[in-house]
Amino acid sequence: MEKEKLWTKDFISITSINFFLMLTFYLLMVTISVFASEHFGANESTSGLASSIFVIGALFGRILGGKYINSFGRKKILLLGIFIMIISSIIYFIPGGLSLLMANRVLHGFGFGIAGTATGTIVAQVIPSSRNGEGIGYFALSMTLATAIGPFIGIFILENFHFNAIFVFCLICIVISLILSILIHVQEIKLTPDQLAEMNGxxxxxxxxxxxxxxxxxxxxxxxxxxxxxxxxxxxxxxxxVTEAAAYFFVVYAAAILVSRPFTGRQFDLKGPNFVMYPAIICLLLGLFILSQSETGLVLLVAGALLGIGYGTYMSSAQAVAISVAPPHRVGLATSTFFILTDIGLGIGPFIQGLFIPSVGYNGLYVILGICAILCLPLQHFLYGKNTPKKEKY
Structure with a gap:
């Protein structure tokens, strides 16, 4: 039986849109704190807030995007989010104080949250059901590559050009996303009267x-x-x-995902989610424990590879499952639910973990996080794995 085609024009377009949007997100996350410090004299705490306050806007964007994506239209929601991001990108050029920067970071995050919910919903529609795990895996790879390339480009521009060049680069990326969004074909879902009534309130x-x-x-x-x-x-x-090796950590992280993705995505579809998700958790916890003992650059990079295979594989697989278990008219909500909760995990993690570092040190922190990752094995079994057949059709 011939495999259904995955790499269609629409799949390539929505994956590219996601890549460019994520690229601007990670690029600004590592540079905007420097901008706040150098241009407004912000202290370390306030500079950090200028970076992280973006997540608050993204959270509200995902909540509203998930609720209204079907009633308003998937393509319209995507275009709305991108238009807001373009407006925000222009505001970065306007001279103003720290308050304007903070407000604009929230606005930028809001647009990003709306657009990100739309891309995650649309991609689930254009992927053939028989290649769902593989397709979501490649889509998630666009985010992974952005995590490695974005910070690298941001730091390069920061060291070699004026800061406005960063804003110009981000604006160009978002405009490219806008053009691709206009050209992409999106099949909208028409809600029944009962479904519309269900979504009201x-x-x-x-x-x-x-x-x-x-x-x-x-x-x-x-x-x-x-x-x-x-x-x-x-x-x-x-x-x-081991700072020299750390500079290549996320490159190795991304390379490990890139190499493993064709295998893990295909096995997800052939043998079911559990076949790849349990080993992914094991790779994650091993990576954290090895990271806790990284006194040489080589050990640090080995940890990076394991974390790439573990965390990268698990998150893309979990996203595929989260979308597949939802009814078709609630895929947008499933997408926003996934990112809302995982963003919370990413957001509160550093704050809580920072409280323990003075007592246990960084080595101890990664040991504790490795133990937390071990807990994911029974959680996987009781919350999902035990109720899932060995092989599922996704």
Whole structure:
């Protein structure tokens, strides 16, 4: 039997749109704090807030995007989010104070949350059902590549050009996304009167897809564990004198996902989610434990590869499951539910973990996070795995 075609024009377009939007997100996350410090004299705490306050806007964007994506239209929601991001990108050029920067970061995050919910919903529609795991895996790879390329480009521009060049680059990326969004074909879902009635009002079920919560809760724990790597790796590498290797950590992380993705995505579809999700959790916890003992650059990079295979594979698989268990007219809600909860895990992780660092150090922190990752194994079994056949049609 011939495989259904995955790499269609629409799949390539929506994956590219997602890549360019994520690229601007990660690029600004690592540079905007420097902008706040140099241009407004902000202290470390306030500079950090200028970076992280983006997540608050994204959270509200995902909540509203998930609720209205079908009634308003998937393509219209995508275009709305991108238009808001373009407006925000222009505001960065306007001279103003720190308050304007903070407000604009929230606006930028709001647009990003709306657009991100739309891309995650649209991609589920254009992927053939028989290649769902593989397709979501490649779509998630666009985010992974952005995590490696975005910070690299941001730091390069920061060191070689004026800061406005960063805003110009981001604006160009978002305009490219806009052009691709206009050209993409999106098949809208028409809601029945009963479905429209179900989606009316402000009850919790209109903002959260209940069927997607169990697998998303596990993904949230893994995101909490990984947030410690994102936030404290630089400090840890400096303490252990492996800063040169740390510069390549996320490159190795992305390369490991790139190499493993064709295998893991295909096995997800052939043998079911559990076949790849349990090994992914094991790779994640091994990566954290090895990271805790990274006194040489080679060990640090081995940890990066394991974390790439573990965290990268688990998150893309969990996203595929979260979408597949939802009814077709609630795929948008399932997408926003997944990202709302995992964003919370990424957001609160550094704050909570930072409270323990003075007592246990960075080595101890990664040991604790490795133990947290072990807990994902029974969570996976009881919240999802035990109720799932060995092989499923996705």
């Amino acid at each position: 402000f009850k919790l079920s209109n903002f959260i897809e209940r069927k997607s919560v169990p697998i998303t809760l596990i993904a949230t724990v893994t995101a909490f564990c990984y947030s410690g790597v994102l936030s404290f790796l630089t400090f840890y590498a400096k303490e252990n004198h």
